[in-house]
Amino acid sequence: MKKFRVEIDGEEFMVKIEELKAEAEVEEKQEAKKSKTEKEPVKLEKKTVSKSETKTTKEKIDPADLGQEHIVAPMPGSILEIKVSEGDTVNQGDILVVLEAMKMENEITATQAGTVEEIKVQVGDSVDANQILVLVK
Numbered sequence: 001m002k003k004f005r006v007e008i009d010g011e012e013f014m015v016k017i018e019e020l021k022a023e024a025e026v027e028e029k030q031e032a033k034k035s036k037t038e039k040e041p042v043k044l045e046k047k048t049v050s051k052s053e054t055k056t057t058k059e060k061i062d063p064a065d066l067g068q069e070h071i072v073a074p075m076p077g078s079i080l081e082i083k084v085s086e087g088d089t090v091n092q093g094d095i096l097v098v099l100e101a102m103k104m105e106n107e108i109t110a111t112q113a114g115t116v117e118e119i120k121v122q123v124g125d126s127v128d129a130n131q132i133l134v135l136v137k
Contacts, residue, residue, distance in 0.1 A: 071134040077101030
């Protein structure tokens with residue numbers, strides 16, 4: 001009997017395959033298995049996981065709900081640099097975060113003057129479009 005690993009729809013299963021040589025031999029083996037303590041067959045259940053369940057919790061906001069205090073990523077990318085710290089005072093237009101997207105560096109600026117309340121990302125993080133990066137109040 002040989003063991004194989006089989007992938008079906010992204011799920012892996014271990015299967016044992018027996019090479020059949022002659023019908024009489026197969027029948028003998030089947031009868032021998034029946035005589036052993038019969039167990040109920042194991043049922044495999046397939047669990048479907050949506051993409052939203054597999055991602056880490058990244059706080060995103062609907063563009064319609066944007067307040068001026070939410071500084072969000074305009075596009076998916078990677079955080080290269082954070083130019084402010086929590087508690088810093090910033091003016092409108094000050095650079096808060098440098099986001100790399102499509103091999104270009106994009107400077108994300110403050111939309112209003114205020115104080116940096118919270119930085120929700122770290123250097124190296126991958127972000128999605130409309131994901132909150134910084135809160136300025």
